[in-house]
Amino acid sequence: MKVDRAAEEPGPGRQRVQAPAGAAAAAKRRAVAEPPAPPSAAAAVSARVARRGRRPRRVQADHQSAVQRLFQACRHVFRGPGTVPGPDHVRLLRALLDTMRPEDVGLSPNLKFFRATDAALRAPTITHTTIYKCPNFSMVILFLPRNAVIPLHNHPGMTVFSKLVLGKMHIKSYDWVDPDQLPDPSSSSSGSSSCSSSSSSDDSNQLRLAKLVVDDVFTAPCDTSVLYPTTGGNMHRFTAIEPCAIIDILGPPYSIEEDRDCTYYTDVPYSDRRHPNGGVGDLTGGADQDEGLRLAWLKEIDMPRELKMCSVPYGGPPISDK
Numbered sequence: 001m002k003v004d005r006a007a008e009e010p011g012p013g014r015q016r017v018q019a020p021a022g023a024a025a026a027a028k029r030r031a032v033a034e035p036p037a038p039p040s041a042a043a044a045v046s047a048r049v050a051r052r053g054r055r056p057r058r059v060q061a062d063h064q065s066a067v068q069r070l071f072q073a074c075r076h077v078f079r080g081p082g083t084v085p086g087p088d089h090v091r092l093l094r095a096l097l098d099t100m101r102p103e104d105v106g107l108s109p110n111l112k113f114f115r116a117t118d119a120a121l122r123a124p125t126i127t128h129t130t131i132y133k134c135p136n137f138s139m140v141i142l143f144l145p146r147n148a149v150i151p152l153h154n155h156p157g158m159t160v161f162s163k164l165v166l167g168k169m170h171i172k173s174y175d176w177v178d179p180d181q182l183p184d185p186s187s188s189s190s191g192s193s194s195c196s197s198s199s200s201s202d203d204s205n206q207l208r209l210a211k212l213v214v215d216d217v218f219t220a221p222c223d224t225s226v227l228y229p230t231t232g233g234n235m236h237r238f239t240a241i242e243p244c245a246i247i248d249i250l251g252p253p254y255s256i257e258e259d260r261d262c263t264y265y266t267d268v269p270y271s272d273r274r275h276p277n278g279g280v281g282d283l284t285g286g287a288d289q290d291e292g293l294r295l296a297w298l299k300e301i302d303m304p305r306e307l308k309m310c311s312v313p314y315g316g317p318p319i320s321d322k
């Protein structure tokens, strides 16, 4: 696995470039916006109304912002590396994310990230902001201009909730094929769902069999998608059809120190290179064709040079971790 200092901001496109001055200034302005009224003020209003003998107006007890509630739920659910949320916890986070609106994290379709000026470029710059990060989880927002692509990459040992809050994007995702599912694995020289490229026997050129999980277009507002360490499409690619904003919750976050670096892949159609054991009819419902259980070979690659990402400060409603 390649390790470099640029990976201190791990994850897809971890190149860190100077944040646009305008964006940083705008974020700073929003960060000093007027704070919400303290709970004691609401209580005082309620008491005054009660003293006047009128029917007390209902005072909303929950002053927490949507992003604060999401943060607290994440803190409850993600208890450290190795945590894979159970069904109840998945429902909880999904329910909170499903109702998230762009304004809940300070977004507007007019933000400069979404303007069409980047659309004509071959590789539009992707902008990334971190709402919160701790060793157990991270909450980030990704901004993809039209035509931007986050190449096929993995999430080792991680559970990831992705909520598209703005725009329209294509998602393609894969999971590894379980070697035990392959026919007669003992006859394979490697005994696993991989084969060597004809160009080289280097490990870096190994192809590994994967099954397609998602290959679809999503338009906001839409339901939250979830991927797990070994299911749900742990390796995925995002392609912005229209400018997009995605809230991503990663538990745990990428960490080079804890061996959760991001790896990039290219996918090769299964039909281009059949499995060395012969057919995989059992996997494809007997068809032994890509059209059945759709298969592909994934090959590890370096981070694509055309992937350009910049990081900007979070400018939405603040989070308190007290």
Ligand SMILES: [Fe+2]
Pocket: 012, 153, 154, 155, 236
């Ligand atoms: Fe991802």
